[in-house]
Amino acid sequence: MQKDNSSVKDNMHSQLLFQQKELAQRCLDIAGVILVALDGEQKVAMINRKGCELFGHREDEIIGKNWFDEFLPDEDRERTRTGFKKYIGADIESMAKFENFIRTKSGENRLIAWSNTLLKDENGRIIGTLSSGEDITERKKAEEALRTSEATMRSILQAAPIGIGIIKNRTFYFVNDYACQVSGYAKEELLGQSARMIYETEEEFQRVGEEVYRHIAEKGVGIIETRFKTKNGDLIDVYLSAAPLDPSDSEQGFTFTAMDITRQKQNIEYLKKSEVQLRSLAAHLQTIREDERGAIAREIHDELAQVLTALKMDLSLIEMDIKERDEIFSLAKLSKDIVMMQSLIDATIKKLRRLITELRPEALDNLGLVPAIEWQIKDFQSRSGVRCDFQMNRKELSLDKNREIAIFRIIQEALTNIGRHARAKTVKVTIDQKLRHIVIRIIDDGVGFSMDILDNPKSFGLLGMKERAIVFGGSCIIESNKAAGTTVTVTLPTGE
Numbered sequence: 001m002q003k004d005n006s007s008v009k010d011n012m013h014s015q016l017l018f019q020q021k022e023l024a025q026r027c028l029d030i031a032g033v034i035l036v037a038l039d040g041e042q043k044v045a046m047i048n049r050k051g052c053e054l055f056g057h058r059e060d061e062i063i064g065k066n067w068f069d070e071f072l073p074d075e076d077r078e079r080t081r082t083g084f085k086k087y088i089g090a091d092i093e094s095m096a097k098f099e100n101f102i103r104t105k106s107g108e109n110r111l112i113a114w115s116n117t118l119l120k121d122e123n124g125r126i127i128g129t130l131s132s133g134e135d136i137t138e139r140k141k142a143e144e145a146l147r148t149s150e151a152t153m154r155s156i157l158q159a160a161p162i163g164i165g166i167i168k169n170r171t172f173y174f175v176n177d178y179a180c181q182v183s184g185y186a187k188e189e190l191l192g193q194s195a196r197m198i199y200e201t202e203e204e205f206q207r208v209g210e211e212v213y214r215h216i217a218e219k220g221v222g223i224i225e226t227r228f229k230t231k232n233g234d235l236i237d238v239y240l241s242a243a244p245l246d247p248s249d250s251e252q253g254f255t256f257t258a259m260d261i262t263r264q265k266q267n268i269e270y271l272k273k274s275e276v277q278l279r280s281l282a283a284h285l286q287t288i289r290e291d292e293r294g295a296i297a298r299e300i301h302d303e304l305a306q307v308l309t310a311l312k313m314d315l316s317l318i319e320m321d322i323k324e325r326d327e328i329f330s331l332a333k334l335s336k337d338i339v340m341m342q343s344l345i346d347a348t349i350k351k352l353r354r355l356i357t358e359l360r361p362e363a364l365d366n367l368g369l370v371p372a373i374e375w376q377i378k379d380f381q382s383r384s385g386v387r388c389d390f391q392m393n394r395k396e397l398s399l400d401k402n403r404e405i406a407i408f409r410i411i412q413e414a415l416t417n418i419g420r421h422a423r424a425k426t427v428k429v430t431i432d433q434k435l436r437h438i439v440i441r442i443i444d445d446g447v448g449f450s451m452d453i454l455d456n457p458k459s460f461g462l463l464g465m466k467e468r469a470i471v472f473g474g475s476c477i478i479e480s481n482k483a484a485g486t487t488v489t490v491t492l493p494t495g496e
């Protein structure tokens with residue numbers, strides 16, 4: 001009876017043990033993590049179902065194999081083995097948490113985050129490790145992708161030559177460096193503040209808000225031109241564009257971009273002004289041509305035609321005298337008439353020369369630019385009485401005919417202006433030939449003029465000088481002030 005009792009007990013005990021083992025195995029198998037036990041020889045003593053699934057091996061293909069040699073990729077093997085050795089040498093800190101790659105049956109590497117614990121026998125000796133692992137391959141990839149996209153975003157925001165920011169309830173929530181640069185405010189000065197601070201007036205702030213919201217409601221994007229007031233009070237023209245972060249919920253805020261278009265606006269204004277000036281210049285040139293033709297026709301009529309008529313009449317009288325041989329006829333009178341006719345012819349030749357020179361200076365065609373300018377300056381000096389100084393850094397200039405004419409005419413106009421308006425005492429003309437361009441300066445010490453005159457589309461002389469330079473890709477800058485007279489600086493590419 002005694003014996004029976006103890007055998008029933010034994011039986012119950014072994015049944016209980018079996019059930020506990022079964023229970024433990026099931027727990028291991030249903031665990032959501034990988035569980036692996038290694039013995040002191042680095043061999044796998046136990047692996048759960050999840051672990052087998054991850055590797056793609058059966059349990060018996062894993063148990064008893066060296067963990068590091070068989071299941072880790074080359075690049076992670078020794079680092080992990082060293083960690084393991086330290087750990088079972090009781091260096092608790094080194095391996096409690098660890099990340100390393102494992103290699104699956106199909107040859108794929110997966111990154112596992114491990115939590116480790118030491119296994120000990122009843123005497124407290126370390127006999128192996130138990131690790132639970134989580135496959136974090138995808139999470140790491142996602143984190144990496146997020147990091148990359150955040151870095152990309154940051155660098156785009158930094159590199160963009162345009163102000164970019166986020167506004168919530170018209171308050172700055174984010175701004176990039178360029179937005180700070182354009183507005184003159186530091187990030188800390190903008191963030192958390194109402195956008196009102198960068199508008200000149202409350203009305204403009206309201207207008208922009210209303211317009212932008214209206215556009216967004218209609219088209220999804222709000223685009224408007226406005227002006228920002230920078231920290232130092234300057235007004236800049238801005239092309240503003242805004243879109244909601246979440247189209248279904250404007251409370252989430254708006255992304256905006258702000259482009260500084262001050263320079264473009266100025267250029268457009270400048271172009272518009274130039275166009276008006278050019279049109280008016282073209283019309284003026286047309287009139288001038290007609291006027292000049294009229295003047296030449298008048299000169300020819302008044303001077304040449306009349307002189308020739310007079311000469312013809314004189315000759316007729318002489319002819320009559322000779323034919324009739326009357327007593328009044330004498331050689332002395334004939335000689336006197338001839339002298340008178342000669343002086344009339346001389347005066348006419350002079351007039352004709354002047355007329356021709358005005359049309360096209362002879363010196364320019366016959367002698368070249370430099371002597372023509374010297375002649376022009378001498379002529380100006382003797383007619384105006386203004387002392388004139390001429391300097392050049394070269395003896396000769398090598399320019400084509402069209403450029404020579406342009407330079408000659410520019411100097412001519414500048415000198416004519418000095419003669420007519422400047423009341424100058426002295427004039428200095430300098431020509432510097434550089435490697436690829438030539439710089440001409442005409443400086444007077446006269447009364448100067450207000451710079452508004454330059455914008456006047458009726459300043460045809462000044463505009464003409466500019467146009468002549470621009471035709472060759474050059475420039476003509478006119479500086480004038482009442483105290484120091486006027487300086488005309490022409491820069492012309494030599495075209496070589």
Ligand SMILES: Nc1ncnc2c1ncn2[C@@H]1O[C@H](COP(=O)(O)OP(=O)(O)OP(=O)(O)O)[C@@H](O)[C@H]1O
Binds near residue numbers: 421486
């Ligand atoms: N060197 C100068 N010194 C003082 N005033 C000048 C000088 N050059 C030009 N100006 C001023 O600029 C104005 C415009 O000059 P611009 O040459 O365009 O016209 P203009 O000489 O009056 O007439 P034109 O069309 O016949 O040349 C002049 O009327 C004069 O007031």
Ligand SMILES: [Mg+2]
Binds near residue numbers: 417461
């Ligand atoms: Mg003039």
